[in-house]
Amino acid sequence: MTDLFDHWSRRSRLAQALGHIDAPTGAVTPPLHLSSTYERAPDNTYPRGYVYGRPDNATVREAESILAMLEGASAAMVFGSGMSAATSVFQALAPGAHIVAPTVMYWALRHWLAHDSGLAVDFVDTADAAALRAAIRPGATQLVWLETPSNPLWTISDIHAAAETAHAAGARLAVDSTVATPLLTQPLALGADIVMHSATKYLNGHSDVIAGALACAHADEFWTKIGRIRAAQGKILGPFEAYLLIRGMRTLDVRLRTQSESALKLAQACAARADIVATLYPGLPDHPGHALAARQMRGGFGGMLSIRVAGGGARAIAAAARVKLWKRATSLGGVESLIEHRASIEGPGSPCPDDLLRLSVGLESPDDLARDLFAALDGVPL
Secondary structure (H helix, E strand, C coil), X not given: CCHHHCCCCHHHHHHCHHHCCCCCCCCCCCCCCCCCECCCCCCCCCCCCCCECCCCCHHHHHHHHHHHHHXXXXXXXXXXXXXXXXXXXXXXXXXXXXXXXXXXXXXXXXHHHHHCCCXXXXXXXXXXXXXXXXXXXXXXXXXEEXXXXXXCCCCCCCHHHHHHHHHHCCCEEEEECCCCHHHHCCCCCCCCCEEXXXXXXXXXXXXXXXXXXXXXXXXXXXXXXXXXXXXXXXXXXXXXXXHHHHHHHCCHHHHHHHHHHHHHHHHXXXXXXXXXXXXXXXXXXXXXXXXXXXXXXXXXXXXXXXXXECCHHHHHHHHHCCCCCCEXXXXXXXXXXXXXXXXXXXXXXXXXXXXXXXXXXXXXXXHHHHHHHHHHHHCCCC
């Protein structure tokens, strides 16, 4: 990678992995570095900058450089999973610190925050600016965590307004931007301090890697502490997974544009059906967060939507059982389209309605996806 490549568009830099050319061979694909340890020089130093594979790997650093470019970040770190990335942020806070997090967010992280984090957590509707302000304790709240669009209701929170509110109270703002990706939303440019991704999802995009990522506006002491936590607790991403993540990110632009276009088309078709009582997609004009999403998201509204099915949870589950093209599976952001009855995954206490089906739109024909979904619904009469 080279500064001479910086004047090209983000799309071009992403497609070419920052223009990397392997010096020894001239290969246009970044190589896979597998070594777990590195040679010392005769003077007992490490002039190449690599000591041991847990904190130091060239393939991992390559993935981090691409992510930092995408987010316009000072620095980036990749982790062994989205959960390991997210929990590292919270573990860097003072023990028992007060934080504010969304009522609707990634369920596994919400459960960990509520039961295992050791933090004082207030869960609020972060899409409601007044509720967010009321929950923040000036001088006491250390972190505000947003997820926008939020999984699985796809509510939209105002990142810029939340940043101003958090910073005025002396708190940091972190944003889970997994669904938006860096191509649709730039949280750091909107005032966030840290942005988090489950890189398993859109960044990799092929349903074959578990990974997480963080990027920061300022590589300060808090960021350094997160790095120490990653190293000490072994929350690292392996070099082979980093190599696959680089491979995935290089096609992110073309994948996400297609998925966003298809999701909008499918959402419009779903909204016209009488047996779908609600279509949750921020790209629809009647979505409560549409105007904010149109300002905050550039280039589309993402590939995720949810539908609420007339007839309740039983009919939703029965319809999901009848699909032929959609795959019944958890996760999101891959090239294949996934359908999931989310409430049965999240279990008791989930804010997810029982009649909701979450749809992750892949790269198939949107007409085929609609035909398959609607045939499944038609096969389960009210």
